[in-house]
Amino acid sequence: MLVQNTAANAQLDSSARYDAPCCDQDTRVEVIADIMDWIHDREAPTRILCMTGAAGSGKSALQQTVAERCRALKLLAASFFFSASDPSRNIVSKVIPTIAYQLGLLHPIIRSSIGHAAESDPLIFSRSLRTQAEVLIIAPLRNVSVDHLRGIPSVIFVDGLDECIDEDHQTELLHALKVITEDGPSYFRLFIASRPEWAIRAALEENGLLHHAASHIRLSDDYDASDDIRRSLWKSLREIGARSSDPRARVQSWPPFEGIESLVGLASGQYIFAKTVIRYVSERRSSPVERLKTVLSWTVDGGGVAKPLAILDLLYINVLSAAQAAYEVASPALPGHFLELVRFYSYEAQHPGEPHQEATLAKARGLRMVEQLYDIQEGTYDAVFSDIRSLLTVRPLGENLYVHIYHKSLSDFFEKESRSQGLYTPIHRVWAWMAPRMLRRILSSSDTAVEQAIVYASSHVQLNWDDFEEATFLYSAVRAVVYSLVWQSEPEYTAVTEAWVQFTEGGGWNRMDKCLSSAPNTAWNSESVLDRICLLWAGPYVLPNFPVVLDTLREKGMLPLAVDLAAKKFHEKWQGRFAGVVGNAD
Structure with missing residues (x-):
């Protein structure tokens, strides 16, 4: 009975795990020492x-390495390595x-004691995990x-608690495992790893x-793996070069130092x-x-055709797909838009230092303000990120919360359809939805915000960021709308056109014109937030694209007359207004 309910594939030395990852020699020395201590x-x-850590941070390799070391020291009592792709070890009933x-x-x-306990209650394997722990482990050991x-x-x-397919049962398992450590022998130790x-x-x-x-080890935050990664790359690539028939790979200068540092x-x-x-x-x-050249060129500028990161892409696809399904089941405030929200939030974190990006405005305000300005229900980011914390997370800084992406290749994954495949959500689709x-x-x-913005901009006074979020948001909003119109496919034009x-009917053009027309022509050298927003509006990102937008919509018969007339009127006005700075914005 016991054997029939055991997951052979989940054990440390299972043949199903013959190629299980482990730490390279002389790497992860500090964290391994801390765990062994x-x-x-x-x-x-x-x-x-x-031990928690981002996807791909090396948790399973550490578990494998420490478990093997404990086995050699005769300390290994038992192990269970979850795997989402293996039906025999992606459920808690086998643990x-x-x-x-x-x-x-x-x-x-x-x-003998455990065998007797199993024989005494043939239904023990259908009982709660806590009861199983008490009957099959704690009582026999007593x-x-x-x-x-x-x-x-x-x-x-x-290892890999997150790969258990039923999240509610993960919590039940943690209860049962805690009972084993509390009521079992006092010297028992339990080491859990999970995203x-x-x-x-x-x-x-x-x-x-x-x-x-x-105790809690935050692997991605508490330990810097850069030196270990550098050592692993150098050692492994040198060994690959030594075995290669290509003489270029066997010279002392390969792999190139710059390539290693880039990786x-x-x-x-x-x-x-x-x-x-x-x-x-x-x-x-x-x-x-x-192949190393391909990796470097592909990851840096996207010019390669090969897919050297297929395994990483598969990991991202699996994590995001599961999170999307869980998000929809949870009846969110914005159903059907999980990917747009993930893309939107990650975009805000992707370009934190470029002054012409919405990200600058977003990160200066924090996520809560972003949701307020973009009319997203408060706390939506928490629901969106709930099941993808292994890929990106939210970190506090002062009173604000900011998006942090653990792995840079996630940004590339979002940008390239060849990598994200069915999850591909281009940023212009996000803007169309927004x-x-x-x-x-x-x-x-509010009219007050617009009026105050005019006063401040006209008098060259620095805008107070906390008081004028609405006014400074105008640039982000309009630019995003223009983006959505310029690059959208026909089915997605309708909602934007409406x-x-x-x-137009609500007087939006006049409201926008009030702010944009209030800034002086010295915007390029001005420190005023609104001045700089006006400049960027006038630059290569928005204003020059307006004729393209209008022509495209006219050709498709999707430009209502009132919108057409208003757009032409204000485009001509703004074009003349900012003629002196459009050329300088590049």
Whole structure:
């Protein structure tokens, strides 16, 4: 009975895991030492260690490496390695029986006690996980004398909790595992690794299940893996070069220092990037020199045809697809727009330093203000990010919250249809979706904000950011609308066109003109926020595209007369107004 309910593939030495990732020699030395110190410390205040980290940060490799080291030291009691793609180990029902089975192998008396418990209750495997833990693990161990338990291996490993397909059952499993450490032998240790998804995050938060019971390693935040990644890349590529038939790969100058440094930077501390590059370059059917060139050119400027990061893309696709399904089930405020929201938020974090991007305005205000300005229900970002915290997260700074993308290649993934495939959501599609709500937001801006903005702009006074979000938002909104019109496919024009009609009928053009026309022509050298917004409006991003927008809509018969007349009128006015700065904006 016990064997039938055990997941053989989930154990450390399973043949299904013959190529399990592990840490390269002389890498992750610091974090491994910290984990081993905790394992050896019988006086440690906690019996549970939780390690969370971004997708591809090396959690499973660390689990594998530490588990193998514990096995060599006769400390490994049991292990369970989840895998979302393996039906035998992506469910929690196999976990407790699998751990019990391995504990039974440690000593004949333990095996007999566990076997008897399973035979005494044939339905034990259909009971709650806590009951299974109490009957199959805790009670049998209590029946064994202290003398027999002395020297028994004591460390249990659970890897990839986030790959369990039922999130609610993840929490149930954490309850059961906690019971084992509380009611089992006092020297037992439990090491859990997971992406920082909802179940483990909630358990570790204040007042959470494991808040006081577990130590916490934030792998992506607490340890800088750059040196280790550099060492792994250098060592592995040198070995690949030595085996290659290409003489260029066997010279001392290969791989080039600049190439290694470029890869280290692109890796952003995530091992999966480096490991994927190494696998790609090691393909024996072609030259490692040429394949490394492909990786560097492809990742930097997108010019390559090959897909050296297919494994990483698959990881992103799987994480995002699962999160999208969970988001829709949760009945969100904006159903059917998960990808647009992810793309929007990630875009805000993607260009934090370019003054002509909406991201500058967004990041200066923080996510809460972004949601207010873009007419998105407060807290929507939290629902969107709930199941993708392994890819990007929200970090506080002062009173604001900002988006942080763990891995740089995620931005490239969003930008390239060849990588994101069915999840591809170009930024202009986001703007098309945003356009109607942004135009409505402009119409609802208070007259007071516009009037005060005019006074401040006319007198060259620096705008107070907190007081004039609505006025400064005008540039972002209109520019985004123009983007959406210029690049959209025909089916997506309709909603935007209708929004323009409402905008025209509601006096939106006059409202926008009030602000834009108030700035002096010295905008290029001005420190006024509104001045700079006016300049950017006049630059190569918006105003020159207006005739293209109008012509396209006319050709499609989708430009209502009232909108056409208003657009031409204000375009001519603004073109003359900003004629002196359009050429300088480049």
